[in-house]
Amino acid sequence: MSQEPQQTGIFKVIGASSLGTLIEWYDFYIFGSLATIIGSQLFPADAGASALINTLAIFAAGFIVRPFGALVFGRLGDLIGRKYTFLLTLVLMGGSTFLIGLIPSYSSIGYAAPILVLILRLIQGLALGGEYGGAATYVAEHAPAHKRGFFTSWIQTTATGGLFLSLGIIVLTKNLVGAESFADWGWRIPFLLSILLVGVSIYIRMKMHESPMFTKLKSEGKVSKNPLKESFNNKTNFKMVLLALFGATMGQGVIWYTGQFYAQSFIENTCHVDFNDSRYILLWGIAFATPFFVIFGSWSDKVGRKWIMLAGMLLGVIFYRPIYQIFLDDTDVSKIEQKDIAEISNPVVTRTAVAGTTDSLITTSSTVSLLDGGSFLKVQSHTKFADPAKSAVELPDAYKDKKLSTPIFWKFVLLIFFQILLVTMVYGPIAAFLVELFPTKIRYTSMSLPYHVGNGVFGGLVPFIATLIASFSGSTPLSGLWYPIGIAALSLLIGTVYLSNKKPDHNEGDSEIH
Amino acid sequence: MNALKKALGLVWIVLGPASIIFMFMQAFEKIGLAEEGVHKTNTALQWGIILFIFIPISAGLVIFGYYAWKGEYDNLPED
Numbered sequence: 001m002s003q004e005p006q007q008t009g010i011f012k013v014i015g016a017s018s019l020g021t022l023i024e025w026y027d028f029y030i031f032g033s034l035a036t037i038i039g040s041q042l043f044p045a046d047a048g049a050s051a052l053i054n055t056l057a058i059f060a061a062g063f064i065v066r067p068f069g070a071l072v073f074g075r076l077g078d079l080i081g082r083k084y085t086f087l088l089t090l091v092l093m094g095g096s097t098f099l100i101g102l103i104p105s106y107s108s109i110g111y112a113a114p115i116l117v118l119i120l121r122l123i124q125g126l127a128l129g130g131e132y133g134g135a136a137t138y139v140a141e142h143a144p145a146h147k148r149g150f151f152t153s154w155i156q157t158t159a160t161g162g163l164f165l166s167l168g169i170i171v172l173t174k175n176l177v178g179a180e181s182f183a184d185w186g187w188r189i190p191f192l193l194s195i196l197l198v199g200v201s202i203y204i205r206m207k208m209h210e211s212p213m214f215t216k217l218k219s220e221g222k223v224s225k226n227p228l229k230e231s232f233n234n235k236t237n238f239k240m241v242l243l244a245l246f247g248a249t250m251g252q253g254v255i256w257y258t259g260q261f262y263a264q265s266f267i268e269n270t271c272h273v274d275f276n277d278s279r280y281i282l283l284w285g286i287a288f289a290t291p292f293f294v295i296f297g298s299w300s301d302k303v304g305r306k307w308i309m310l311a312g313m314l315l316g317v318i319f320y321r322p323i324y325q326i327f328l329d330d331t332d333v334s335k336i337e338q339k340d341i342a343e344i345s346n347p348v349v350t351r352t353a354v355a356g357t358t359d360s361l362i363t364t365s366s367t368v369s370l371l372d373g374g375s376f377l378k379v380q381s382h383t384k385f386a387d388p389a390k391s392a393v394e395l396p397d398a399y400k401d402k403k404l405s406t407p408i409f410w411k412f413v414l415l416i417f418f419q420i421l422l423v424t425m426v427y428g429p430i431a432a433f434l435v436e437l438f439p440t441k442i443r444y445t446s447m448s449l450p451y452h453v454g455n456g457v458f459g460g461l462v463p464f465i466a467t468l469i470a471s472f473s474g475s476t477p478l479s480g481l482w483y484p485i486g487i488a489a490l491s492l493l494i495g496t497v498y499l500s501n502k503k504p505d506h507n508e509g510d511s512e513i514h
Numbered sequence: 515m516n517a518l519k520k521a522l523g524l525v526w527i528v529l530g531p532a533s534i535i536f537m538f539m540q541a542f543e544k545i546g547l548a549e550e551g552v553h554k555t556n557t558a559l560q561w562g563i564i565l566f567i568f569i570p571i572s573a574g575l576v577i578f579g580y581y582a583w584k585g586e587y588d589n590l591p592e593d
Contacts (some may be wrong), residue, residue, distance in 0.1 A: 063567075064563065064566075064567060235581075235586070238577075239578075239581045239586050239587070242574055242577060242578040242581070243578070243587065245571075245574065246526075246574075246575065246578055453571065457567050457568075457571065461564075461567075464560075465564075468544075493522075494522075494526075497515070497518060497519055497522060498519060498582070498587050
């Protein structure tokens with residue numbers, strides 16, 4: 001391979017790798033984004049056993065299985081090659097996503113529905129665990145040493161791109177078919193659409209060649225006989241796996257999932273911002289910030305990977321709490337005065353029977369429109385007892401479906417943009433950082449595990465653990481942020497002390513990375 | 515810097531078991547507080563999953579600390 005490969009050649013490699021990886025992320029995220037609807041369609045509402053399966057399918061499979069996929073497919077990739085392994089992960093991911101879209105509802109096939117979803121979700125997690133390491137390794141092994149950060153940063157845009165695509169298609173489909181039809185059958189469209197995207201990507205990937213470094217190893221008979229043993233039984237290599245996890249991917253994972261998942265969940269569920277608004281804010285933030293993956297990836301070729309990644313973690317540690325405090329303050333309706341209100345709609349009163357009693361829950365909803373263009377739904381509820389001797393019990397007022405005024409909307413976009421900018425700092429250079437830590441013959445296995453433990457476990461659990469902490473007695477809505485802040489601070493400390501800031505050697509040949 | 519790397523190694527060795535003990539205490543407390551029935555089962559399952567995932571990671575942190583204490587990170591291959 002020449003020192004400067006043909007630009008069109010490397011961009012074909014990047015394009016083919018990135019497209020497939022983007023589609024895998026899309027497949028993975030639509031399940032998470034539609035979890036509530038899937039739960040109502042494919043799981044019975046109130047049965048104990050189904051709750052277990054539901055929890056396992058949605059909570060566990062998505063996160064736990066990724067590191068196992070990294071081991072299974074990483075080993076395969078180091079044994080048979082990168083190309084065929086990540087072709088296989090693409091087929092598995094696309095096939096399982098398509099099938100989720102076809103599964104009949106619980107009312108048609110009973111418990112078979114949630115069990116099939118669980119199996120398909122497990123396959124999705126395994127496939128994703130195998131995909132990323134393969135794509136990053138494949139691109140890195142085609143790239144010249146001094147542009148490795150730049151070229152692999154395109155792969156780094158795919159996770160955010162997949163999230164963007166999934167949110168966009170979900171919002172578009174919901175607006176096209178209507179909320180009621182979307183909840184009934186329209187949610188299947190994003191899953192079924194996956195087969196077209198995967199078909200195109202498989203066609204493109206079939207035309208790709210094996211990585212030149214792996215081909216060279218194979219021709220020399222130096223392919224690893226047992227990548228798992230060599231990766232984790234060899235102290236020299238295993239200590240680098242641990243360093244990669246605790247000094248980099250652990251902190252990177254929580255920054256990624258706080259900026260792109262927890263932020264949206266917080267705005268929607270804690271601040272009670274409208275469904276569409278909360279997603280549009282994230283979509284704009286992603287659109288503005290995504291180019292910075294490439295900028296920081298490219299910059300890391302010049303100044304080294306370490307300090308860019310650690311600066312992203314440091315800024316997260318410093319700014320998360322002030323940012324989320326602004327989210328709370330700007331959506332706090334208790335600060336609204338009478339002079340700020342433009343109009344209050346006629347109240348809609350509904351009466352719902354309280355199960356198992358003759359009592360009723362009376363709900364009065366009215367939309368409050370503000371002079372600044374914002375609005376919210378005010379819901380007042382009280383319980384009316386059948387026994388006239390008992391007086392009605394008032395419940396606290398609830399404020400939902402908040403639509404933000406234009407200045408506040410764009411302020412939120414700016415704050416989300418800043419958080420995703422931090423994501424680009426920690427995530428843009430990390431593929432190049434990881435591939436440079438490990439030798440070619442066990443690279444796929446060795447880099448995949450810390451990546452998926454850092455992202456799938458530490459990162460993927462951010463929404464769950466942060467929500468759990470926020471539910472503890474004595475906690476505030478911001479208490480959940482201590483989890484990503486604590487993990488990022490720990491990773492920042494370990495990274496600062498133990499990582500070296502390797503700058504790529506511009507005289508280094510392309511034949512070997514490590 | 516190498517002395518700091520080694521000294522912090524001892525911190526990671528202690529932090530691993532300490533985090534597991536903390537998680538067990540939290541798990542027992544939260545499962546005990548959960549309502550009987552499906553809610554309790556789900557809480558137990560969720561904490562079981564958390565412990566299942568984080569115990570090996572905490573063990574990894576202890577090994578990382580041990581390597582650091584032994585000076586394995588004093589001279590990294592890429593230095």
